Amino acid sequence: MNKNIAIAAVAWAAASSVPAQVLVKPMVGLGITAGGDTIATVYYQNSNVDESRVHAGALFALHGGIELQFTSRVSTQFLVGYHVDQVRASNATVRWSRTPVEALGHYYLTDWFRLGGGARYSANARLHASGVASNTIPNTSFKASVGGVVEGEFFPYRSVGIKVRYVNERFKVNSSFSNETLDGSHGGVYVGYYF
Template sequence: MKKIAFVIAVAIASLSSAQAQNAPAEGNPLRFVVGMGLTGGGDKLATAEYEHGGSVDVRAGGLIAFVGGVDYRINRQFSIQSTVGFHVDQASAENGDVTFKRFPIELLGYFHPTENFRFGGGVRYVSSPKLNGKGFGSGIYKEFDNTVGAVVEGEYFFGPSVGLKVRLVKETYDYTYRDRRYVLRNGETKGDHIGIFGNFYF
């Protein structure tokens, strides 16, 4: 009887330990997330030159992004995150602007080696990428096809609600244009970029 009781006790202890390791971190495993980041990279799409000197490039990987979505902690080792964002680069002045904007949707998975750090990656679907201008930028207009890219990133948590992430994104925008002989041709623009984001979880 003592041996049986001992085996049962060991089995219960092992099961409890396994459940503890696989259990979500304390608190609600499903949280909302909002964030903002700066990005850089990608091909040059347009250049705005100012009357008093200087110029600003609009690039396919720039410049400011806003995101919002949900984050789910599966267990202590793994989590997933899904967000919808607005990503834009712009060169503006009093007499007009040139803007490249798009709307990314991301699904990411992470591994947590510690409670304060996680790394992972996933896919990024970019909808309605468009370059257009007004004022001094009148005549600049180009629509790109929707595209799918890849994301790799790491995130450090300063506390339960604040995270800082560094990421690398690889994506390509395809488009169709007519050359000087009015022949329809296909082109592509690299939107690869790096970024740093601050996120707030609640």
């Protein structure tokens, strides 16, 4: 309880210390991504589809956070998200997921287009298999990863942005007995809404 009160007090103090001329905008976004190593392949029986793959850079990403607009050309974003790829069958599920935290800076080249990038910290990275898939695919956790983001964003409307981005990140198995590295680098297209 005291920890929650302390966190709320720090967040309130940080928000109240932002200068009045800085515009603070909450935002949410949804993206589709592709790339990275193939983590698992699931084979189907009695189906029109032979197999499906789980990729380290795929597939769906959600995020939310705040944007600080310092001038008409310069802004920063602080985002927290959830990034997941999953294959599901009637008797098995294989899921790869992580929780990314991003700190990004942007520069507007025009009123409707900006370029930016920054750092991405991905925690809670794990591969989870259930059902019959757990017989051949081990549940595995990975160490947190620090990577980079480069993106461009187009604004068809003032409150709607469409991002095209590339993320470079790698994950190491959370074990002292393995040096296995997984490439989670990916490209993606995101749609964001700015309140």
